[in-house]
Amino acid sequence: MITKPKGCYDVIDKESLKLKKINRYIDYYCEFYNYDFIRTPIFEARELFHRTVGDDTDIVTKETYDFQDRSNRELTLRPEGTAGVVRSFIENKMYGNNLPRKLYYNGTMYRYERPGNGRNREFTQFGVEILGSNDVAVDVEVISFAYRLFEELGFKDLNVHINNLGSKEDRESYKKALKEYLKPYINDLCEDCKKRYETNPLRILDCKVDKDSEILKKVPNILEYQSEESKKRFQKVLEYLEYLDVDYEVDSKLVRGLDYYDYTVFEIVSSEEVLGSASTIAAGGRYNDLVEKLGGPSTPCMGFACGIERIMLALDKIEIQEKRPLDCYILYVNEEEKIKAITLAQDLRCSGVSVDYDTTGRSLKSQFKEADRNHAQLLVLLNSEDLQKGLISVKDNLTKEEVKIDENEIIDYIVSNG
Ligand code: ATP
Numbered sequence: 001m002i003t004k005p006k007g008c009y010d011v012i013d014k015e016s017l018k019l020k021k022i023n024r025y026i027d028y029y030c031e032f033y034n035y036d037f038i039r040t041p042i043f044e045a046r047e048l049f050h051r052t053v054g055d056d057t058d059i060v061t062k063e064t065y066d067f068q069d070r071s072n073r074e075l076t077l078r079p080e081g082t083a084g085v086v087r088s089f090i091e092n093k094m095y096g097n098n099l100p101r102k103l104y105y106n107g108t109m110y111r112y113e114r115p116g117n118g119r120n121r122e123f124t125q126f127g128v129e130i131l132g133s134n135d136v137a138v139d140v141e142v143i144s145f146a147y148r149l150f151e152e153l154g155f156k157d158l159n160v161h162i163n164n165l166g167s168k169e170d171r172e173s174y175k176k177a178l179k180e181y182l183k184p185y186i187n188d189l190c191e192d193c194k195k196r197y198e199t200n201p202l203r204i205l206d207c208k209v210d211k212d213s214e215i216l217k218k219v220p221n222i223l224e225y226q227s228e229e230s231k232k233r234f235q236k237v238l239e240y241l242e243y244l245d246v247d248y249e250v251d252s253k254l255v256r257g258l259d260y261y262d263y264t265v266f267e268i269v270s271s272e273e274v275l276g277s278a279s280t281i282a283a284g285g286r287y288n289d290l291v292e293k294l295g296g297p298s299t300p301c302m303g304f305a306c307g308i309e310r311i312m313l314a315l316d317k318i319e320i321q322e323k324r325p326l327d328c329y330i331l332y333v334n335e336e337e338k339i340k341a342i343t344l345a346q347d348l349r350c351s352g353v354s355v356d357y358d359t360t361g362r363s364l365k366s367q368f369k370e371a372d373r374n375h376a377q378l379l380v381l382l383n384s385e386d387l388q389k390g391l392i393s394v395k396d397n398l399t400k401e402e403v404k405i406d407e408n409e410i411i412d413y414i415v416s417n418g
């Protein structure tokens with residue numbers, strides 16, 4: 001037997017109901033907040049992720065699925081969504097007018113990680129990006145949008161962890177201070193962090209190995225190395241969050257695992273026990289330099305991404321609506337009745353009625369059972385004798401009342417009684 005690849009999974013049965021519910025909420029919410037849906041390719045030029053996510057991030061150095069196609073193009077399965085959206089924004093010249101551009105995506109991502117609770121190799125991210133505004137109202141809208149959406153989905157104890165990475169200059173002066181502080185401890189850091197010390201010291205704060213060490217607990221505070229302007233901007237973000245009743249906690253060690261962030265960064269953490277170490281359900285921030293870095297005009301942006309699998313895990317305890325009952329099930333025996341079943345099903349479906357009928361040669365008795373299994377409300381009982389008189393029997397599956405309806409009025413009857 002051929003089995004699914006490691007770190008991948010099938011969505012079936014109850015899980016697929018859950019996924020549909022989540023996707024419905026996402027589409028509904030995004031319309032309310034005026035986001036347009038965007039779909040970008042699942043694979044892109046490898047270069048794109050090196051330039052955006054960053055050469056010395058875990059994602060790019062350890063987790064990408066890289067391959068060459070038959071013409072030796074260097075391609076990568078996307079490990080995240082922002083790079084593709086920004087590439088598309090530039091390639092389609094969306095920067096030309098109608099800014100800010102508000103986009104959302106929802107699709108599979110690929111990372112070669114050790115699979116575990118809430119951690120897969122193929123996983124799904126939903127995310128939004130607002131391109132073309134540096135207003136703090138945008139930072140706050142993105143954060144509160146995520147927060148409200150998760151609340152609406154049924155999450156109870158959510159917390160926003162937020163930090164300010166400041167401008168490039170702010171980060172340069174912080175990096176200096178951080179390196180100065182870490183210098184005597186270099187040999188006590190993990191192998192990756194020893195490299196990060198030279199290439200990207202900020203990344204050390206995000207290290208999963210050294211995270212709880214005494215050394216990292218006492219690092220200088222990034223918020224103290226920022227210009228008055230950066231500090232004021234961050235204060236305003238926090239003030240606006242308070243207006244919107246979003247619970248937050250400033251975490252000066254939050255830097256995020258991707259290179260492109262500046263100013264506001266945040267994570268939304270859930271205390272649902274099932275999530276364990278996968279408690280971060282969404283993460284994002286500002287990336288004001290990325291569009292320019294990829295060859296577009298200077299465009300300030302803000303966005304977030306969330307892991308749909310983690311939402312599904314946490315939603316285990318939350319009540320999911322059962323499968324919607326079928327409005328109508330059509331029963332038939334012979335060929336003449338079957339043709340009527342097929343055409344009637346199509347007409348009813350076009351009129352907004354959910355309908356099904358047997359396609360496996362079941363006996364009439366098991367067609368009744370099948371109708372019950374689908375919780376069908378009305379049964380259409382086709383029989384040749386009635387059909388010759390232009391009549392069709394309809395039975396209410398609950399009251400068991402049966403009526404004969406003129407063939408020409410059957411659609412109207414079912415639409416108003418279904
Ligand atoms: P983590 O610290 O858990 O590895 P990350 O910093 O790598 O997360 P991001 O790249 O910011 O995560 O992705 C945003 C969200 O996508 C995460 O908060 C999480 O919900 C989800 N996510 C990331 N990697 C995976 C994965 N391998 N499997 C399932 N969900 C994931």
Ligand code: MG
Pocket residue numbers: 257
């Ligand atoms: Mg990760």
